Amino acid sequence: MAFRPKLLGCSGLVLLCLFGVFLLEARAGKIHYSVPEEVDKGSFVGNIAEDLGLQPQELTESRVRIVSRGKMQFFALNPRSGSLITAGRIDREELCAQSVRCMVSFNILLKDKMKLFPVDVEIIDINDNTPQFQLEELEVKMNEITTVGTRIPLPFGQDLDVGMNSLQSYELSWNPHFSLDVQQGAGVPQHPEMVLQRPLDREKEAVHHLVLTASDGGDPVRSGTLRIRVQVVDVNDNPPAFTQAQYHINVPENVPLGTQLLVVNATDPDEGANGEVTYSFHNIDHKVARIFQLDSYTGEIVNKEPLDFEEYEIYTMEIQAQDGAGLMSRAKVLVTVLDVNDNAPEMTITPVTTAVPENFPPGTIIALINVHDQDSGDNGRTTCSISGDLPFKLEKLVDNYYRLVTERTLDREFTSGYNVTVTAADEGTPALSTEAHISLLVTDVNDNPPAFPQESYSAYIPENNPRGASIFSVTAHDPDSNENARVIYSLAEDTIQGAPLSSYFSINSDTGVLYALRSFDFEQFHNLQLWVTARDSGDPPLSNNVSLSLFVLDQNDNAPEILYPALPMDGSTGVELAPRSAEPGYMVTKVVAVDRDSGQNAWLSYHLLKASEPGLFAVGVHTGEVRTARALHERDALKQSLVVAVQDHGQPPLSATVTLTIAVADSIPEVLADLDSIKTPANPDDSGLTLYLVVAVATVSCVFLAFVIVLMVLRLRRWHMSHLLQDRSRGLADVPASHFVGMDGVRAFLQTYSHEVSLTADSRKSHLIFPQPNYADTLISHESCEKKDFLSAPQSLHEDKKETYPQVNSL
Template sequence: MSKCLKFRHGRGLALLCALLGMLCDTGTGQIRYSVREELDKGSFVGNISKDLGLEPRELAQRGVRIVSRGRTQLFSLNPRSGSLVTAGRVDREELCAQSARCLVKFNILIEDKLKIFEVEVDIKDINDNAPSFPTEELEIKIGELTVPGTRFPLKTAFDPDVGTNSLQNYKLSPTDYFSLVVNTGSDGAKYPELVLERSLDREKKEVHQLDLTASDGGDPVRSGTLCIQVIVLDANDNPPVFTQPEYHVSVLENVPVGTRLITVNATDPDEGFNAQVSYILDKMPGKIAQIFQLNSATGDLSTLKSLDYEEAMSYEIKLEAQDGPGLFSRAKILVTVLDVNDNAPEVTITSLTGSVPEEAATGTEIALINVHDRDSGQNGQVSVSVLGNLPFNLEKSVGQYYRLVTAGSLDREQVPQYNISLRATDGGSPPLSTETRITLHVTDINDNPPTFTHASYSAYIPENNPRGASIFSVTAQDPDSEDNALITYSLTDDTIQGVSLSSYISINSNTGVLYALRSFDYEQFREIPLLVTASDSGNPPLSTNISLNLFVVDQNDNAPEILYPALPTDGSTGVELAPRSAEPGYLVTKVVAIDKDSGQNAWLSYRLLKASEPGLFMVGLHTGEVRTARALVDRDVLKQSLVVSVQDHGQPPLSATVTLTIAVADSIPDVLADLGNIKTPADPEDSDLTLYLVVAVAVVSCIFLAFVIMILVLRLRRWHMSRMLHSTGDRGMPGSHFVGVDRMQAFLQTYSHEVSLTADSRKSHIIFPQPNYADTLISQESCDKSEPLLVSQDLLETKGDLKLFEP
């Protein structure tokens, strides 16, 4: 019995020693291989039997197998060759997305020796994916008023390969209107932007077709193309803008599915359909699109699947905000999956200055800030930064205190108030952060003078204006505030025709309204230059001058003035002669008038108001020429009286009249003969009348004799003057005069009758030949005749003294 016990006890010790020996021989090692992706099933990876120190036939005998923890088996053992081969096609992009290095780890167990070996296979990338865009076509709508140089973000291409096999370059098809700029982000990603090089004109070309090509650096090169259709619009020139270009959100890995992580917000300054913003997830690598969803209407980002800290600690989500017509902008959402660090830093404003003058020097202290994190170690190390491109800096003070100071000069007119956002971030992995806002007001100093909207002004006022009438109003703007922006207006004193300007015009110092203190006369002066000064109420005050030209507008306040025929000073009426042989259209005389007004107020028209013989004479509407309307007959009376009206075109029109007396006769003797043919009555009771007629004829004869003598004297005088003119080289005298009225010329033509004198031993008489016109060529025959005697204006005036032509 004891022997049996001893034997059993010995066998137990032997088994224990064998087991301990086997455990002592158990060891671990690491075997590394590398293989290209996309190899066929069964492709050689590595000689596992050699690396394990075994023969290929021993693999099955010793129970060599691959041990994995729930993963899909990517590799298998070939017991015949003793090699590690692929169990299927290996897709590197599916395993590791865009990680720079893709390692697949698993263990190999040798069961008989209980040995575990760690195998690490590096999956090498090949250029098996071409860059691709999220859509095949992109429509961009650009307003035709968009200034050259404006940039428009384009869709980015995605290439799941890595290294040189990934996306390397973008290229735009040739065009005269656009160019391509490729920006590189901090993560090395390339973002194409379309740059407008020339102004667009929708009326010339409404649609521009472009091709954007994305290419990688593989061999051979692979590429993808995005067709861009640029539609030229008249309005929508503002894409949506996110409230911040990059959103950060931290979330515990055990949050329930469907949890809203963050709400992004983009605003569009346009209105209506152009301001309707929708949110779209950009195409992303891996399975991000299967984990997160974005509400296109609200911008809420929520989870679709459970998060796993061991699989991914953070996600970078690219999204777009697109308005109705199609303009869009990009932003990022960085989702950080937290494992342990669950306390965000705390920021306390210990001291704060609510306002600072705009002249404050660089380094002026604004606030004292204390930061604290309840975590410890690296998770409790907090750093603080100022968000945005603001002229402020943070300087380290004592312990966890920071001083917020100015980093440059401030300008209240550009930014009157700053909303300073401070971000405190701890050193955890992933980090947590807290943002705090500080409102800072910039107080004003008087550093801007008043400015007018125009470089100069022009104002118009009709003449004969009432006193105190408002003329014009000037307005200046001052970007300063309070008293520094309180503006007063004044006029620089000057003189107008020796009189102070202040007696003509005044200005309201508060409103800038100009008033007329007098009634202006266009015929006196037409333009008044003014200099208006706008001054603020700062200390010291600043001012600006502006020129203002005041133009006086003409009104119809002057009636036409008749120059010819001139009104006699003795009350008599001038006489014009019309021969009985005159044909229709014969020019008898011309009425000449002027108007001191200008423009339409000085346009004159002539009309025949009254005639002793209607239908015998007519007056030119615009020339004032009096002509015969028909041929003269014997029954026409000797003396004709015409009343001519001259009227301007003002509103209301003004007019003047003149009375013309026209004697119908071929010569003065004919006039006398007509008077002498008056039959004497046979009745003795009419003897007194006969006596009166004889006395009248005698008186007329005396006057006629004096008239002839006067003509001779004038003839001699003219002959003498012509001799003097010939000696100076002059050929003749001008027959017309010009009278200037308001830059217009009224043509005054002197009409004269040629008078020839013949005499014999028994009688003398005067012959009135056909009249000449200043604008009519003289025939050669008239040039060969002896120079006739011209009846001057003085002689015409003397005809008013003749009573021979009274009926």
């Protein structure tokens, strides 16, 4: 039979007015059922689905389960019908002993909503136990002078059933000397007494046999019997007498076994056997009889089994003292058991989850915890706590239930897992506690982008590097795990001089190693700016960028290039003019060279390698100026040849050489005369007037012819030189201005020379360059070098000053 929960007060009226969505909350009171004991397993107890407001199929979907305090499960749920059924046969007497009402309490847990509903099931007694006496036969000795009306207490029967099924009446078999009187009081069991109706006469009848029958009120009635043998003895007019009518003692439940609890004492003034007193238990429960032991001669009571406050709070015993003649007296003994904190709290943990993502919000339920202590009072009051600075907290529910929830958002990168220690402690002295451990794994969420150790990187690569060479390696770290931490590297899309960046560089997507796909030239690229992207493999992926500056290092791969004097294209040799009147230090000419490299690879020095007359000329190491080292003498040869080397400071150094031809003369006629004197002298035997005339005519003709040829050559030379300078200008357009400066890094000198006369002498070809007395040195500043190429400066100067660089072919 099922009893629907009743709501008290106006709260029930308010809840009845709510919508159907609150139906479950409206029935959140206790649910009461009743079921007879000893029914078969699977017997119907009540429709729990209907009382909870759920459909039967919702029991499975809501993950409904029974949460009981004890170790045994008496009931189960039928998911098909939504009914509460018995899980086995229930013995009410074993479960509740002599309690009037036998209640089994448990909770119904809706696991998905984490709600509890208390349920009480009353076990209804059936008449399955027969009244019994502890003894099968009772022997009573009575003195023959016993007074009529004497009452002899008889053992009362025991029936484990309750109510009408318990013992209801006694009946004594007929005997003219004895009758039965049953004493009954409120809340006190019936005590049968045998009353002496007539005086006894041992000589007529020494033994009387009677039968005491105890019957219950069940249907059908059950009964038990006790055989009584009354033996009439001789006169004994003094029964034993106890020193106390009732003995009381308080004993802690943890008292050791065999402890003397108390000693009862009864005295008998008679002599001989009539005064010898023996003690025995009378009307004692069989469970109590197993726990205590009574010495029949000394009256000492000891415990032979442990006392348990949780089972019995007060043990009630009746001690009977009997002398040798059979006279008896009785005293009551009350042993009160004091509770000792001997039971540690018990915890039942129902985990909700064992793994939680790190981005779950605070308040996520981890587990449901139930704490129970079998002790009473302060010894049974419990508290529950967790130890350590953990991001969890316990929330107290009803009936010593707690739930473990997250207090703040978890971070897997800080802690990937937790071992939560839950401690349940009582308030006893000393306090007892129990620990339980809950392991929780924090799963990763892609909440961290890859991070580079530096905000930017710089790398250096030598020019002329081999293709496919590794340049640099970047590494990004992602504190996430698994795929969320697998980093993929790539280069941001860009162009270099109109070409895609991917044609210059590539990066290993797994290792972050950067490779050069081309060989770089410092004269073309000084530095390059790249962006490296690190992206993880999470969903969605996170990324980060870092800048990489690549600097191309110069190598000494360009030899010095001599700009002046320029080698003629027709194979002739240029000639510089040095007047014989020049003083020491007179600048005859200047060698101008550049190097397309940079730094010390472009620092140039000038050296005189070879001279036709050593010691006559000197070359400036840093300027390239060719100056006279001493005064010129008449004996010095007309034609001087110098070999000048230009060398850079690279490792290894590179160099270039130029050959200078210097004519020593004060004027052009002198040069021509000197050149003529260089010829092989005529044979003296061929002298004569005719010869002189022929020579004179030939000379005049040759001079005239040479003059015409020189004019034509000058025109062609000027046209050729203009085109040559333009081509060189274009070839050096990319050369930095710093390459045109000398050792001091500030200036470069260009010297212009004007040529006014050209001639041809003999059959050898040579170029005569005649400097004016006032020559000009032109300083090319750094700014001007940046605005226009180096070769354009001398050309503009020539145009402004109307100077030319003719080359004269001499015969």
